[in-house]
Amino acid sequence: METFFRYNWMVREQWYAWCAELPPEELLRQRTGGVGSILRTLFHVIDVEWSWLQVLQGKPDGAEDFANYQTLEAVREFDRKLHLDVESFVLAWEPSMEKRPYIDRRADGRVDIDAWGEIMRHVIAHEIHHMGQLSIWARELGREPVSANVIGKGLIRHDVNERL
Amino acid sequence: METFFRYNWMVREQWYAWCAELPPEELLRQRTGGVGSILRTLFHVIDVEWSWLQVLQGKPDGAEDFANYQTLEAVREFDRKLHLDVESFVLAWEPSMEKRPYIDRRADGRVDIDAWGEIMRHVIAHEIHHMGQLSIWARELGREPVSANVIGKGLIRHDVNERL
Numbered sequence: 001m002e003t004f005f006r007y008n009w010m011v012r013e014q015w016y017a018w019c020a021e022l023p024p025e026e027l028l029r030q031r032t033g034g035v036g037s038i039l040r041t042l043f044h045v046i047d048v049e050w051s052w053l054q055v056l057q058g059k060p061d062g063a064e065d066f067a068n069y070q071t072l073e074a075v076r077e078f079d080r081k082l083h084l085d086v087e088s089f090v091l092a093w094e095p096s097m098e099k100r101p102y103i104d105r106r107a108d109g110r111v112d113i114d115a116w117g118e119i120m121r122h123v124i125a126h127e128i129h130h131m132g133q134l135s136i137w138a139r140e141l142g143r144e145p146v147s148a149n150v151i152g153k154g155l156i157r158h159d160v161n162e163r164l
Numbered sequence: 165m166e167t168f169f170r171y172n173w174m175v176r177e178q179w180y181a182w183c184a185e186l187p188p189e190e191l192l193r194q195r196t197g198g199v200g201s202i203l204r205t206l207f208h209v210i211d212v213e214w215s216w217l218q219v220l221q222g223k224p225d226g227a228e229d230f231a232n233y234q235t236l237e238a239v240r241e242f243d244r245k246l247h248l249d250v251e252s253f254v255l256a257w258e259p260s261m262e263k264r265p266y267i268d269r270r271a272d273g274r275v276d277i278d279a280w281g282e283i284m285r286h287v288i289a290h291e292i293h294h295m296g297q298l299s300i301w302a303r304e305l306g307r308e309p310v311s312a313n314v315i316g317k318g319l320i321r322h323d324v325n326e327r328l
Binding site: 101122139158 | 286
């Protein structure tokens with residue numbers, strides 16, 4: 001589980017560096033699909049990651065308003081602020097938590113029950129999905145997107161002396 | 165690991181159903197970004213998934229030519245043909261395989277070594293990334309994309325009698 005989160009955090013940092021090369025107005029420009037702009041996409045993945053992990057822990061997930069985060073630096077600062085909470089939960093993750101039920105009592109009275117392992121994977125896939133959207137917008141801007149490769153990032157140290 | 169593969173297979177089936185609603189020429193139309201068309205994206209994720217799992221097993225990964233798979237039905241048939249190989253490897257996956265080294269001897273003489281666990285996650289993220297690209301093209305076509313949600317698909321059965 002941790003490997004995928006570390007992957008997402010690395011790729012996110014690379015998108016920040018990519019964004020820094022762009023005129024700021026391009027970050028806020030309305031585009032078709034996703035959540036509508038490059039900067040809002042980054043804000044959204046940070047927000048969703050933190051919020052889901054907070055609710056799993058029974059902690060408040062106070063919604064922030066993107067209107068207050070209209071620059072790349074503000075979004076990065078938002079990320080830095082929430083990352084400590086996120087990282088400490090991810091690093092403490094254990095396989096025994098996989099099937100723990102999360103009870104989601106909806107406003108309409110409906111009750112959904114999701115396994116914690118599903119929610120963690122939801123958060124992971126959510127970010128990868130949105131980064132895929134950024135990659136299309138990047139090409140529409142005539143720019144090369146950040147690579148989505150998992151391999152080549154040194155995420156898992158392979159065994160030595162086996163099958164070599 | 166298996167959970168994410170099952171997620172991808174379910175989402176892929178939903179994209180097939182989505183594609184079936186589209187005029188065939190839209191499936192092949194060149195678009196900006198990704199691998200260039202909706203149908204080629206689906207062909208590509210099937211091909212990449214199967215090929216990586218084949219090379220891990222030291223089996224041939226004979227490249228197929230998309231030119232021979234220009235209809236949705238041909239791509240679905242291609243998927244069905246390869247899926248048995250893919251599924252049997254995924255279902256046999258064990259945590260002990262995570263750090264096993266895969267030696268990639270490049271044509272230029274360079275040698276990369278990747279852990280099997282990295283390659284499996286690469287295959288998973290690869291498909292999620294490309295489905296994110298489809299979601300932008302869907303909106304550009306004025307259509308609602310397939311949901312990328314992991315939750316709500318019944319992928320993991322939660323424990324009962326705990327924290328209820």
